[in-house]
Amino acid sequence: MAARTAGHVAEAAGVRRSFGGTVVLDGIDLTIERGQVIALLGASGSGKSTLLRILAGLDDEATGTFTTTSSQAVVFQEHRLLPWKRVAGNVALGVRAEDAGERTARALAEVGLADRGRAWPAELSGGQSQRVAIARALIREPELLLLDEPFGALDALNRLKMQALFDRLQAAHGFAALLVTHDVEEAILLADRLLVLDGGRIAEAIDVGLERPRAVDSPGFGALRRRLLALLHVPAGPDEG
Numbered sequence: 148m149a150a151r152t153a154g155h156v157a158e159a160a161g162v163r164r165s166f167g168g169t170v171v172l173d174g175i176d177l178t179i180e181r182g183q184v185i186a187l188l189g190a191s192g193s194g195k196s197t198l199l200r201i202l203a204g205l206d207d208e209a210t211g212t213f214t215t216t217s218s219q220a221v222v223f224q225e226h227r228l229l230p231w232k233r234v235a236g237n238v239a240l241g242v243r244a245e246d247a248g249e250r251t252a253r254a255l256a257e258v259g260l261a262d263r264g265r266a267w268p269a270e271l272s273g274g275q276s277q278r279v280a281i282a283r284a285l286i287r288e289p290e291l292l293l294l295d296e297p298f299g300a301l302d303a304l305n306r307l308k309m310q311a312l313f314d315r316l317q318a319a320h321g322f323a324a325l326l327v328t329h330d331v332e333e334a335i336l337l338a339d340r341l342l343v344l345d346g347g348r349i350a351e352a353i354d355v356g357l358e359r360p361r362a363v364d365s366p367g368f369g370a371l372r373r374r375l376l377a378l379l380h381v382p383a384g385p386d387e388g
């Protein structure tokens with residue numbers, strides 16, 4: 148059920164989803180404004196991926212009302228590249244325009260892989276593969292990106308690089324995003340608004356309000372981090388500023 152509305156790219160009201168009698172989402176209300184980055188946090192099993200799948204149109208058993216822009220793309224934790232297509236072929240998937248080649252080259256350049264179009268997915272590192280997955284999403288110039296732990300499988304250094312890349316791409320393209328993440332710092336670095344899922348509901352919504360680009364030592368970062376960890380019932384640790 149996709150509809151296009153002026154101010155926002157996704158809206159959900161009273162969304163519920165159960166699995167075999169267990170209620171996972173118990174009345175979710177959510178709006179994603181045009182160009183807004185929302186991070187969705189919550190304990191393991193709290194229903195983050197379930198909510199993302201509903202918004203992506205991948206779950207027809209949810210109830211409630213929701214509308215999302217049809218101009219959307221999904222990035223998962225695993226790259227999901229087709230192994231029998233070269234990198235460029237993966238990026239161009241679903242793009243039939245005459246200028247597909249040009250757009251593919253541009254998308255690959257934007258993610259720092261200008262020279263890897265002829266490579267096979269098996270020849271790429273995990274970080275490179277995830278860059279291709281992002282290029283594949285970007286090439287369609289989506290209004291909304293739905294990302295499910297997109298950097299979750301990467302090592303710490305690659306994760307930092309990908310977060311910086313995401314921030315740059317978002318600033319350049321202005322897409323809205325729903326970013327499911329376990330990483331509290333990632334959420335604060337990248338999002339305009341943080342939603343904490345708990346007990347099947349949005350337990351807390353926090354507007355970040357820090358200047359961009361952000362760093363973990365930005366003023367206000369530590370306080371927000373502590374607040375978020377408390378909401379997630381994680382001890383902040385003795386040495387956290």
Ligand SMILES: Nc1ncnc2c1ncn2[C@@H]1O[C@H](COP(=O)(O)OP(=O)(O)OP(=O)(O)O)[C@@H](O)[C@H]1O
Nearest residue numbers: 166167171189190191192193194195196197198329
């Ligand atoms: N297809 C399914 N069939 C049965 N139960 C499911 C299904 N998908 C999700 N669940 C259950 O719904 C709950 C929420 O799962 P979901 O994957 O949305 O959580 P999550 O917050 O994304 O967790 P994680 O952070 O561990 O990825 C879990 O208890 C899970 O077992």
